[in-house]
Each structure stands twice: as structure tokens, then as C-alpha cells.
Amino acid sequence: MMASVRTVYHVAVHVFKESVRDKVLYNLVLFAGLLMAASVLIGQLTAGQDVKIIKDLGLAAISVFGLFIAIFIGIGLVSKEVEKRSIYALLAKPVQRHEFIAGKFAGLALTLAINIAVMAIVYFAVLAWYGATESEAVQRAWEAPAVDPRLLVPIVLIFLQLLVVNAIALFFSTFTSPAMAAAGSLGLWVAGHFNADLRAFDRVVDSAAAGIVGKGLYYVLPNFAAFDVKAVVVHGQSVPAGFVLFNAGYAAVYIAVLLIGAAIIFARRDFK
Amino acid sequence: MGRWTGSGVRQAAGGRAVALGALVVLAAGTVAVQAARDARYGALSDDTRLLYLRSGAVADRLALEYDALAADIYWMRAVIHYGGDRLHDPGEGRYELLHPLLDLTTTLDPLFQIAYRFGAVFLAEPPPGGPGRLDQAEALLMKGMATSPDKWQYPHDLGFLYYWQARDYETAAAWFRRASEVPGSPEWLGPVAAGMLARGGDRGAARQMLTRILEGADQAWLRDTALRWMRQLDALDQMDRLDEMLAEYHRRAGQRPASWGDLMRAGWIPGVPVDPAGYPYELNVTWSTTRLSPDSTLNPLPEEMAR
Numbered sequence: 001m002m003a004s005v006r007t008v009y010h011v012a013v014h015v016f017k018e019s020v021r022d023k024v025l026y027n028l029v030l031f032a033g034l035l036m037a038a039s040v041l042i043g044q045l046t047a048g049q050d051v052k053i054i055k056d057l058g059l060a061a062i063s064v065f066g067l068f069i070a071i072f073i074g075i076g077l078v079s080k081e082v083e084k085r086s087i088y089a090l091l092a093k094p095v096q097r098h099e100f101i102a103g104k105f106a107g108l109a110l111t112l113a114i115n116i117a118v119m120a121i122v123y124f125a126v127l128a129w130y131g132a133t134e135s136e137a138v139q140r141a142w143e144a145p146a147v148d149p150r151l152l153v154p155i156v157l158i159f160l161q162l163l164v165v166n167a168i169a170l171f172f173s174t175f176t177s178p179a180m181a182a183a184g185s186l187g188l189w190v191a192g193h194f195n196a197d198l199r200a201f202d203r204v205v206d207s208a209a210a211g212i213v214g215k216g217l218y219y220v221l222p223n224f225a226a227f228d229v230k231a232v233v234v235h236g237q238s239v240p241a242g243f244v245l246f247n248a249g250y251a252a253v254y255i256a257v258l259l260i261g262a263a264i265i266f267a268r269r270d271f272k
Numbered sequence: 273m274g275r276w277t278g279s280g281v282r283q284a285a286g287g288r289a290v291a292l293g294a295l296v297v298l299a300a301g302t303v304a305v306q307a308a309r310d311a312r313y314g315a316l317s318d319d320t321r322l323l324y325l326r327s328g329a330v331a332d333r334l335a336l337e338y339d340a341l342a343a344d345i346y347w348m349r350a351v352i353h354y355g356g357d358r359l360h361d362p363g364e365g366r367y368e369l370l371h372p373l374l375d376l377t378t379t380l381d382p383l384f385q386i387a388y389r390f391g392a393v394f395l396a397e398p399p400p401g402g403p404g405r406l407d408q409a410e411a412l413l414m415k416g417m418a419t420s421p422d423k424w425q426y427p428h429d430l431g432f433l434y435y436w437q438a439r440d441y442e443t444a445a446a447w448f449r450r451a452s453e454v455p456g457s458p459e460w461l462g463p464v465a466a467g468m469l470a471r472g473g474d475r476g477a478a479r480q481m482l483t484r485i486l487e488g489a490d491q492a493w494l495r496d497t498a499l500r501w502m503r504q505l506d507a508l509d510q511m512d513r514l515d516e517m518l519a520e521y522h523r524r525a526g527q528r529p530a531s532w533g534d535l536m537r538a539g540w541i542p543g544v545p546v547d548p549a550g551y552p553y554e555l556n557v558t559w560s561t562t563r564l565s566p567d568s569t570l571n572p573l574p575e576e577m578a579r
Contacts, residue, residue, distance in 0.1 A: 046348055048491050049386055053344045060341040141491050143385070193336045224337065231340035235383040 007095055008103040015107020016114075019073055024111060025118075027065045032122045034061055039126055048138070051130060051146050052234055058123040059154055059230045066116055066162045067189065073111065074169025075181035077104040078266065087271055098263040101170065105259055108166045116159050120152070127151075144236030153239045154230045160251040161227040165189055167258035168222065174266040192224030222254060323369050328379025335380060343381030350374050350387070354394055358401065367403040371395060374412055378419075386491060388416035389429055393497055396433045398572050406437055424457035431465075432481070436501065436574060441468050460484055475505055503548035504570050511562040514545060514553065518560040528560045 019025075039054050046053050078101075081087040090100065124147055131139065131146030144150070168188055172181035198221070201214025227247055229239045325331050335342035350373035357366045374391035378384055392409035394402045410433075416426040431447030434440045448465035451457055464481060482505070485498045517540055521529050532555055535541045544552045551568035555561075564571055 042348070046344075046351065048493060049344070049347060053348075056340045056344050060338050063337065138492075190336065194333070228337040230337070231343075231381055231383065234340060235385075237383070 004096070004099055007099045008106055011095070011100055011103020012106035012110055015077065015104055016110045019069075019108070019111045022073075024069060024073065025115070027069070028115065028118050028122070031061055031065055031119050032126075035122060035126045039130055048141060051127070051134075051142055054127065054130060055151065055234045056230065058119075058126070059151070059158070059234070062116060062119045062123065062155060063158045063161075063230075065119065066112055066158060067165060069112060069115060070108065070162045070165040071169050071182060071185045071189075073108055074166050075173050075178045075185060077108065077170050078173040078262075079176070079178050079181065082271070091271065097267045101174070101259060101263045101266055105167060105170055105255075108170070109163055112159065112162050112166065116155065116162075120155050123155075124151075142236075144234070148233075148236070150233050150236075150238060153244060154228075154233050157227045157229060157244065157247060160248055161224055164222050164224070164251050164254055164258075167255040167262075171258045171262040171265075174262045174269070188222060189224060192222040193228075195221060195223045195225055223250070226250070323372055323376075325376070326372050328376050331376055332380055339380045343377050343384055343387075346373050346377040346380065347384065347387055350377060350391070354402075361400065366399075367395075370403060371405065371408040371412070375415075378412065378415060382419040385416070385420070385423065385425070388412055389425060389491075390493055392429055392433060393494075396437045398437065400571070404437075406433060409433055422454065422456070424451045424454035424461070427451035427454070428457075428461065431468075432485070435468065435481075436478075439574075444468055458484075458488065475508065479505055500570070501574075504573050506548045507564065507570050508573060510545065510547065511553065511564075514541075514562040515560070517541070518555075518562070522560055528557065529555070530557060531555060 035054065035058055038057050039050070042050055042053055078087075081090065091097070127146045134146070139145070165185060169181060169185040172184045176184070195218055198214045198218040201218075202208070202211025205211055205214070229243075233239060325334075331342060331346075332339055350370060353369050353373060354367065356362075357370075370391070374387055374395070377387045378391075381387075392413045395412065396402065396404070396406045396409035398404040410430060413426045413430045413433075416423065420426070427447045428451040431444045431451060434447060435444035438444075445465050445468035448461055448468055452461035452465055464484070467477060479502070482498050482502050486495060486502070517535060518529060521535060521538065521540070525534075529535055532541065532544045532553075536543065545562075546552050547564055547568055547570055549569045551565040551570075553562045554565055556563055564573060
């Protein structure tokens with residue numbers, strides 16, 4: 001068991017180092033620049049809503065940058081090894097295929113965690129600077145303080161959502177080309193925001209069968225809309241801890257299903 | 273070999289310098305060509321008055337999980353549209369996009385309180401300061417009330433708009449009463465609702481209410497708007513005093529004053545009187561009455577507001 005954990009750890013560290021070599025962390029500079037430029041530029045256009053807009057923009061940027069990392073690195077996690085034929089050398093070592101899959105997932109999760117953590121630090125630093133430079137009278141008009149600890153909730157939920165996206169991309173990566181895996185992952189990410197419509201499908205169609213299919217898809221497709229609490233928190237409203245825990249549980253189960261599926265498919269692949 | 277390498281390095285450096293020079297020249301060229309095109313065909317490429325998407329529900333779907341950010345973008349467009357049309361009157365269609373932009377903003381982010389309040393005040397503002405659409409202002413605030421029934425500010429704003437823009441004191445009182453019933457609303461709302469019917473068109477009552485709004489105004493635009501309304505009341509008071517002086521002059525001199533100079537020579541006023549926005553009042557010589565300069569930013573003044 002310990003040996004297995006060590007193997008997963010080594011694969012994960014390798015994935016992280018590779019992402020650093022691929023200059024993935026450059027996006028952090030872009031993120032910091034975007035936020036700082038926005039905080040300087042938008043003040044004139046927002047009629048007193050600048051801090052809200054900086055919060056919205058920061059959360060959206062964390063989500064978008066994270067999504068690109070999750071998809072565009074995730075789709076190559078397995079297929080790149082196959083294309084470069086490095087998979088032969090890897091599988092010749094004492095690495096089980098499921099350990100390889102788990103390690104790849106954990107490595108990208110680590111990359112995402114570090115990226116999101118640094119972006120969150122920059123985000124709170126910009127907000128703190130913004131809060132420190134505004135007068136008390138202006139701050140009183142804000143629905144929530146500039147540095148609001150509740151903003152960590154959407155950031156955590158973005159991370160959980162990206163872990164699911166990571167697992168989806170990895171799943172596709174085990175059996176298809178990077179282009180197809182990207183299309184599939186992006187498609188599922190978009191479809192995952194329309195889940196509410198599928199749930200209520202039986203109310204808009206006459207066919208009972210179509211209603212059942214709609215409801216079935218609601219439970220099968222990833223429900224990404226449920227992870228989105230950005231707008232609520234920015235307005236100073238709290239999100240119940242139970243809601244976050246349920247989402248964490250949902251993400252954990254969904255990821256487990258995808259990783260087991262990926263491991264089964266990968267185990268059946270013949271690389272001879 | 274060494275000399276060849278040195279010449280190769282020099283050649284490479286020269287090539288880089290040429291490339292850099294070309295880059296700078298071409299970059300400047302893109303600016304020049306763009307500026308020339310805009311100067312000649314600027315109107316053709318001006319699409320700022322276009323709104324491709326008018327359905328909030330569709331915009332909400334298309335924005336996926338970035339609906340709050342999309343709301344911010346539409347909000348900024350609303351501010352730019354309103355400010356731009358107010359400063360540079362485009363003629364026909366002035367403020368035409370204000371309501372759709374605010375509707376989109378509030379559909380994408382139903383908790384965007386300022387969009388309902390800012391929007392309603394400026395939608396109801398009569399021309400030239402706004403489109404004078406109290407109906408759209410009411411629709412926007414009703415939407416806000418449906419989303420957040422716990423916000424007393426929405427019925428309060430609607431009551432004030434009925435009071436200030438429509439002079440409908442009965443409806444205004446009803447909305448103030450409704451605002452006072454929202455848990456957590458300020459205590460002064462109840463007496464305001466009660467006094468509204470008794471002293472509806474009273475300037476003193478209006479001044480009291482504006483003072484309350486100014487005290488509670490946490491947004492710069494609301495404070496500025498309330499201050500402008502307060503200045504309009506000051507202008508009405510000043511014009512009443514000037515009209516009294518003009519009548520008194522007529523009574524004493526037996527003729528109407530021909531200009532403000534007559535009152536200045538009589539020592540009644542120190543100079544040409546100016547309104548609280550700094551624009552000189554105009555004298556209607558035929559009727560001996562005072563009116564605002566057409567250029568004054570206080571136009572149009574609220575009507576039927578008794579002293």
C-alpha cells in the first residue's frame with residue numbers, strides 16, 4: 001500500500017515538474033497583470049461598483065485560467081506519453097496502470113492547487129490594496145468588505161469543479177486523441193451548466209420517456225452549475241457550509257467514478 | 273574562423289536592428305492607418321449603440337457561470353450609454369438602450385442593487401437628463417422587489433419617483449408605506465408616508481425628504497442626484513423671491529423692469545442673479561417673471577411645487 005502511494009506521489013511530482021517546464025505558471029503573471037490593470041482602469045466606468053467588478057473579474061479569471069490548465073494539460077496526460085512512446089519505458093518500471101492514472105490526476109491537481117492558491121493570494125492582495133486606498137465613506141456603501149473571507153468559498157468550489165474537469169480530461173485522454181479529448185471535455189463542461197434544464201425536462205415535453213432520459217442525463221452529466229456561488233458571495237451573502245460539503249462529496253464521488261473508468265480503459269489498452 | 277564568427281554576429285545584430293526598426297515603423301503605421309480610417313469613416317464603424325442580445329434569459333444561458341461578470345459588462349455599458357447620451361446628445365434615440373441594458377444587467381445578476389436604483393432614477397428623469405420613462409423605472413424596481421422583497425430601498429425609490437417626477441402623492445404615499453413595512457427599514461419612512469398626503473406638494477416637505485435621502489445616501493450618484501434635486505428646490509425659492517422683487521419694482525416705479533440692471537441700480541440685487549448651478553437667471557420682460565437659463569443643468573424644474 002505504501003509502495004503504491006509512493007509511486008502515485010512520484011508520478012504526480014513528475015506531472016507538476018513538467019507543467020512548470022511547460023511554463024504553465026506564466027498564467028499567474030497574466031492574472032496579476034489583468035487584475036491590477038482592471039483595478040486601475042474600471043473605476044471611471046462603474047458608478048461606484050468597482051470593488052464588486054474587481055471581485056467578479058478576479059473570480060472569473062481564476063475559473064477561466066484554471067479551466068484552461070485543467071483541460072489543455074489534462075487531455076495530454078496519457079496521450080502525450082503514448083505519442084512520445086515514453087509509456088513503454090514507464091510501464092516497464094514497477095508502476096501499475098491504475099497508479100499511473102492516479103498519479104497523473106494528482107499531479108495535475110497539485111498544479112491546479114498551486115495555481116489557484118497563488119491567484120487567490122494575488123486576488124486578495126489587490127482587494128486589500130483597493131480597500132486600503134478607498135475612503136471609509138465609500139467603503140460603507142459596499143455590500144461586503146473588499147477583503148471578505150467568504151470569497152474563499154467560491155475559490156474552493158472553483159477548485160473542486162476544476163478537479164472534476166481534470167478527471168474528465170484525463171478520462172478522455174486514456175482512449176482518444178488530444179483534439180477529441182479537448183472537444184469532449186469542453187463539451188461536457190458547457191453541458192454541465194445546463195443541467196437544471198434537464199432536470200425539469202419532463203415539464204416541457206409530452207413524452208414520458210424523453211422526460212426520464214432528461215432526468216437520467218441530469219444525474220449522469222457533471223453538474224457544474226451547482227459549484228457556481230460567485231455572484232451570491234460577491235454580494236456579501238453567505239453560502240451554507242453544508243452546501244459546500246455536499247458539493248465536495250459530489251466532486252469526490254464523480255472524480256472516483258471517472259478515475260476508475262479511466263483506469264479500466266487504460267488497463268485494457270495494448271501498447272505492444 | 274574568429275573573424276567569420278565576428279562578422280556573422282555583426283550581421284545577425286544588423287538584421288535584428290532592421291527587424292526592430294521595421295516593427296516600430298509598422299506598429300506606428302497601424303496607428304496612423306486606423307486614425308485615418310476613423311477620421312474618414314468613423315461613423316461607419318461606430319457600433320456602440322448596438323445591442324445584439326436583448327433577452328436576459330438567453331444572455332444568462334450564454335454566460336454559463338460567468339453571469340456576474342457579464343452583468344458587470346452590461347452595467348458598464350449602461351453607465352457609458354447614459355453618460356454619453358447625456359453629455360453628447362445623439363438626437364433621435366437618446367437613452368434608447370438604457371432600459372434594455374439595465375434589464376439585462378439585473379437578469380444576469382438579480383442581486384445587483386445599484387442597477388435597479390440607479391436605473392430607476394435615471395429612467396424616470398425627464399429629458400434632457402433622462403428618457404422620462406417612469407413606467408420603465410417602475411418595471412425595473414418591481415423586478416428588484418420580486419427578487420429581493422427584503423430591500424426597503426426599492427419601494428422607497430418608487431415612492432420618491434412618484435412623488436418627485438409624477439406628483440402623484442397618493443401612489444407615492446402608498447409606496448412609502450410599503451417600504452416602511454419592510455423589516456429593518458428606517459423609522460422615518462412611516463411619518464413620511466403619513467405626511468405625504470397632507471403636505472404632498474409642499475417644498476418644505478420635499479426638502480425634509482431630500483435631507484433624509486442625503487443623510488442615508490451611501491452611493492456618490494445618489495448623493496449627487498439628491499443634491500441636484502435640492503438645488504432645484506433652492507432655485508424655485510430664489511425665483512419666487514426674484515418674482516416678488518420684480519412685482520414690487522413694478523408697483524413702485526409704475527413700469528416693469530427692462531432688465532436686471534434696473535433692480536441692480538435700485539440697489540435691490542448686487543449683480544445678475546445666478547441659479548444654484550451657476551447659470552444667470554433670465555428675465556421675462558413682458559410678464560416680469562424669472563426663469564432658468566435654457567443652458568442651466570437644473571432644467572427641467574419640478575412643476576407645481578408650492579412653497
